[in-house]
Amino acid sequence: MFAEANGIRIHYELSGKKGGPVVILSHSLGSNMAMWEPQLPALEPHFQILRYDVRGHGASDAPEGPYTLEILAQDAVGLLDLLKMEKAHFVGLSMGGMIGQHLALSHPHRLRSLVLCDTAALVPQEAQPLWRERIATARERGMEALVDSTLERWFTPSFLKGNSPMLATIRKAFLATPVEGYVSASEAIRRLNTLDRLSEIKVPTLIMVGEDDPGTPVAASEAMDSRIQNSKLIVLPGCRHLSNVEQAALFNQHLLSFLMAH
Numbered sequence: 001m002f003a004e005a006n007g008i009r010i011h012y013e014l015s016g017k018k019g020g021p022v023v024i025l026s027h028s029l030g031s032n033m034a035m036w037e038p039q040l041p042a043l044e045p046h047f048q049i050l051r052y053d054v055r056g057h058g059a060s061d062a063p064e065g066p067y068t069l070e071i072l073a074q075d076a077v078g079l080l081d082l083l084k085m086e087k088a089h090f091v092g093l094s095m096g097g098m099i100g101q102h103l104a105l106s107h108p109h110r111l112r113s114l115v116l117c118d119t120a121a122l123v124p125q126e127a128q129p130l131w132r133e134r135i136a137t138a139r140e141r142g143m144e145a146l147v148d149s150t151l152e153r154w155f156t157p158s159f160l161k162g163n164s165p166m167l168a169t170i171r172k173a174f175l176a177t178p179v180e181g182y183v184s185a186s187e188a189i190r191r192l193n194t195l196d197r198l199s200e201i202k203v204p205t206l207i208m209v210g211e212d213d214p215g216t217p218v219a220a221s222e223a224m225d226s227r228i229q230n231s232k233l234i235v236l237p238g239c240r241h242l243s244n245v246e247q248a249a250l251f252n253q254h255l256l257s258f259l260m261a262h
Contacts, residue, residue: 011052134186
């Protein structure tokens with residue numbers, strides 16, 4: 001389904017328990033709503049699930065950028081408004097978690113709870129050359145030039161060798177991401193700095209991270225956990241950045257337990 005919100009067309013999907021509490025799922029950079037397929041069987045019996053493609057990704061519009069995390073958060077609010085959903089549990093991974101932080105800071109009254117997965121609150125100066133390099137590679141050589149190195153950051157070698165069907169789904173989504181969308185969202189991410197404001201977040205917060213995540217390491221989650229008053233940190237063993245895919249059963253167990261409690 002498509003919605004016109006915040007000046008763009010957003011691709012979204014509703015599933016699960018009609019009339020149940022809303023859980024909105026927000027994906028990583030270079031992905032789309034299909035990333036959340038491993039969570040649906042666990043969540044759908046209890047909640048109404050709203051998945052959407054972030055601006056510049058999937059089947060949503062990819063207007064010229066750069067984007068900001070404030071704009072991406074406003075897209076999510078616009079979608080909730082359009083669907084007449086007053087409050088939601090927000091679950092975001094990586095870029096989705098950055099959007100979630102901005103929502104919790106700017107629109108706290110719209111959130112029942114916040115789940116921040118494999119994300120960070122600050123992109124440090126030393127990481128800026130890396131982001132500039134990725135942006136230049138995407139512009140000059142396309143998504144194909146970035147896919148293998150990205151999947152190596154997202155998954156452990158053993159998972160990559162295992163040929164999970166989700167691996168093909170994730171690869172396909174990455175390659176289909178419009179270059180303009182990837183670049184513009186990368187510009188938003190590299191300016192991330194909510195660290196000093198995290199103590200303002202009052203909604204119940206669950207933080208989950210893969211123990212071997214090289215992109216947003218455990219230390220980044222610990223930094224968020226120490227600042228958000230009402231937070232709980234869980235480190236998931238044996239996985240990298242897309243912990244929701246690589247350790248789906250354990251991820252779902254912790255996620256469902258948290259959401260049911262709130």
